[in-house]
Amino acid sequence: MHCSIHSNVESNETPRVPIGHLDSGPSSPVVSPEQYDLTLQLPAEILVDIFDMCSPPGEDGFDGLSDATTPAQEVKRLAKKYLLQLSQVSSRWHVLVMGTPMLWRIIVVDTTLWSDCAISSTILIELVTASLNRGAEHPLTLQVAVEDEESHGSEVLELLCRHAQRWQNVHFWSAFSSFQAIAAVRGNLPLLEKLEISQTDDWMECDVFEIAPRLTHLTVTGWAGRVPTVPWAQLQYFRYFSFDPENILYPLALLGNSFSANARCDLTIYTTNTAELPPVISHVSDFSLTVGAFNPGMEVLGPILDCLSFPHLDGLSLMGRYGEDEHSLPWQQPHFLRFAARSSLSTSLTSLEMARTTIVDDELVGCLVVLPSLVQLIISDEFAPHSLITDSLLRQLIWMPDPGASLVPRLNFVCLTSILDFSDDMYWEFVSSRIGPAQWDGSRLEAKIYWLPGRTRELSSTFLSKGFDLDVEGKINFTARPDPERT
Incomplete structure (x- = not known):
């Protein structure tokens, strides 16, 4: 099974199989393309759009990294099996699939599964290389999970770095300091627009994204406290999700960075302590705060609001914790009223959201x-x-x-x-x-x-x-x- 997937990557053969029998085996009757009158009449652009919509969940660039993925699914995903199957329907489909770089623009790689795959890591690397080559110069969407250097993480990252000039939307999940493996991309990210980092190690020293002229969206989630250096003034959206209850000072301090006036910031914080929060003035236009306290009755919102000022705030969202230990956020009215007066919300605020509060x-x-x-x-x-x-x-x-x-x-x-x-x-x-x-x-x-x-x-x-x-x-x-x- 796995060997046949790999051979399809390199093969130029174009067996003709009925659309409804792509997995039915060699006994399926051969049907000529001329019998598919509708597909022959469709312009190539529409067919390509249809092919693109055939991607399985997770291979469309959304939520591709999942704990539910099996090693066998990882192999199929790397081989782009759905595209290879489409390419076998007819010679026309083969030309369109193999010759349309846009169809190969999304690459999802989870090297934490590779040790359990039925084929060698050498072949898995070749599958990634094949997709990169077929994508030609088309901008890339990447979702990459690397656990450690022994899981071929560095090898995959170095391969992807050779195409850094094509990175457009990138999500890294890492359990080690991956920025060391991608240091070469600094200054070579002309297309990067969205960056997401899910981390368990600290990227504080990472400056490889400091020069990225189109970067507008940054999401950082995980236990590690620090975020990489980025061009803050360009960002339109910044999301920070911290699981560290001792890390409340750092995310609040990030609000004081030089965001543009139309930036949106979304913070999710879990905390056990709100003592001695320094004042923070932020010029963002939209702010969302989700707060969870490990002690459900702990009054955390008031001290946070007391340290914040937003002179130009247009949208505000305040929410309590959501998830397995969900509970309401204790409301502290006097603190909110002082915050509203200090931030001149009477003239600036046009949108208010409140959920899971008391x-x-x-x-x-x-x-x-x-x-x-x-x-x-x-x-x-x-x-x-x-x-x-x-x-x-x-x-x-x-x-x-x-x-x-x-x-x-x-x-x-x-x-x-x-x-x-x-x-x-x-x-x-x-x-x-x-x-x-x-x-x-x-x-x-x-x-x-x-x-x-x-x-x-x-x-x-x-x-x-x-x-x-x-x-x-x-x-x-x-x-x-x-x-x-x-x-």
């Missing part, structure tokens, strides 16, 4: 009073000890015609993830009051409801019909469905 409806109203520029409000009952989305909250969100009488008068997007602890009548009174005012910028009111598994009731057919009717009439954009994160 904030209650009256406290949220107190926050909204100082956020008159809000356009988007995204809130959730998830894991809260008390309902946040209540009749009391919706009543206070009803738009009032008197100037200055309404909370968040410019609101035109509201997303509620809820246990449905509110009445139908109050919800529709709130929505109806907002339909006209929401058109202040030429848009329609977007009203979304996602219900949680622990909801207190079902939405009635009358409720749903009213929302969908208003949508059809062009008055609102309405969504009602189970919470997508819980389905």
Whole structure:
């Protein structure tokens, strides 16, 4: 089986096999290409797009590195078996598959599996080389896992480094200091746009990405505290996910880097201590903070907010821990109000998201009073000890015609993830009051409801019909469905 995969990589033969019998074996009847009238009529560009959509999950450049991958699957993935099968259908398909560099642009390599593969590492390297060569000069998407130098990690990285000028989207998972093996790429990354590093060793001394004129997205996850040197002023998106509970100072300090004014930062922090946090001023426009404390009752949000200032913040998201040990983030109202005043959120903030916090409806109203520029409000009952989305909250969100009488008068997007602890009548009174005012910028009111598994009731057919009717009439954009994160 594995030998035949490798021989296909080097073979120029073009056996003709019916599309529905690519794996049926030598007894399958031979069918000529002329019988595929539809495919013969399709332009080459459309056929190539179809071929590209045939990639199995994980080989399309998304979530390719997985603990569930087997050594046998790793071999098929490296050989691009689905492309080799397509190339055997007809001579035309063979020419298109083998002669279209774009189809070979994605390379997913997990050397942690290689010692258990049924074929030698020499052949596995040749499979990677074949894909790189067939990709010609097309920009590359790479997902690479290397565990140590003995697992052929350095050999694979050195091979990929010879094509560094083609790197566009790159994800490294590493359990050793891989930057030592990729030092040669410094200054040779003209196309690199997105970089993701999942690390267990420290990349603090790594400066190979310092010169990357198109780099705009950086994601760093893992236990190690430090991140490589990058051109911070270029970044549009920075995500930092730390599992280290003793590492809260470093990620907060990163916010003070010279980000551009339109940058977005997303921090996920687990901590046991928030003592003596130094002040940090950040000029990012969008900030998302997910905080988890190993002691569920620990008040961590207040000290973090006390050290932060965002003079130009447009979007803010505050969330509690999510995952196996998920729990609500204790809310500390006075700290938030001081943070809002210090950051001038009254004039800058247009989007607010709160999820998995203990904030209650009256406290949220107190926050909204100082956020008159809000356009988007995204809130959730998830894991809260008390309902946040209540009749009391919706009543206070009803738009009032008197100037200055309404909370968040410019609101035109509201997303509620809820246990449905509110009445139908109050919800529709709130929505109806907002339909006209929401058109202040030429848009329609977007009203979304996602219900949680622990909801207190079902939405009635009358409720749903009213929302969908208003949508059809062009008055609102309405969504009602189970919470997508819980389905």
